[in-house]
Amino acid sequence: MELLTTKQLTMQFGGLVAVNKVDFTIAQGETVGIIGPNGSGKTTFFNMLTGIYKPTAGEIYFLGQQITEARPDYAFRLGIARTFQNGRLFWKLNVLENVLMGLHSRQKSFILDALFRSRREREEEALAVAEAQKILSFFSQNLLQQQDKLAASLSYADRRRLEICRALVSKPKLLILDEPSAGMDPNETTELVHDIRKIREIQPQISIIVIEHDMGLIEGLANRVMCLSSGEKIAEGTFAEVSRDQMVIHAYLGEDDNDAAV
């Protein structure tokens, strides 16, 4: 069953067409990788899916409902959660509190206003804490053991994992990961692939879209890959198909020889 579909999705900034008429679809339970050279429109595409940018043309459908102009909080309530390329944690909160922040728009009461809680609110909070701990416990580095540490004290790789936990705690239908392995070394990236695969053990029907420059991660995770170049979809298929596509090879080689990882 199709979860999210875009039709001719377009984003223009002044004279620059950052995303140009992209048709895309992801089914429930599928993992799709989005690749493309720097500046090819990947993050802009994500920002439209999550309501950060309002597309200048085209449409977005989620479970059949048109959400083209949905704002981020509405997209979140529908079940679209994301991580950010540069990370957005609350540094002065601990690990557990950061995950609980991922429930923010789903819960009426919240952890930070400790006074005057009703019994129902306390029960709601206990359930939220249990869910957050369950998610923290399943990553291979076992973030649960670090639940009381400040987010700022975590290693870089654990910060990225924590972001994924925060996105997962709301039990999204669609998880959008923007360069989850950025800044990780090859061993950490291999572990991350393992961890992301494990997400399906707790949320089997989740769909995942991942932007990555690391082709090993894309190959290890994605059922299907879409390649953007200068805002346009130039290829789509399995990793093997896309990685030998002449337009894809040319897009990477034309941009920068160092990016010729496919």
Ligand SMILES: Nc1ncnc2c1ncn2[C@@H]1O[C@H](COP(=O)(O)OP(=O)(O)OP(=O)(O)O)[C@@H](O)[C@H]1O
């Ligand atoms: N808010 C904005 N205003 C103007 N131009 C923008 C804006 N956001 C992105 N762009 C431009 O749109 C194009 C696509 O950028 P985008 O960040 O989506 O690419 P990307 O594929 O995610 O790149 P990278 O791999 O480097 O993260 C770039 O030319 C960028 O400069």
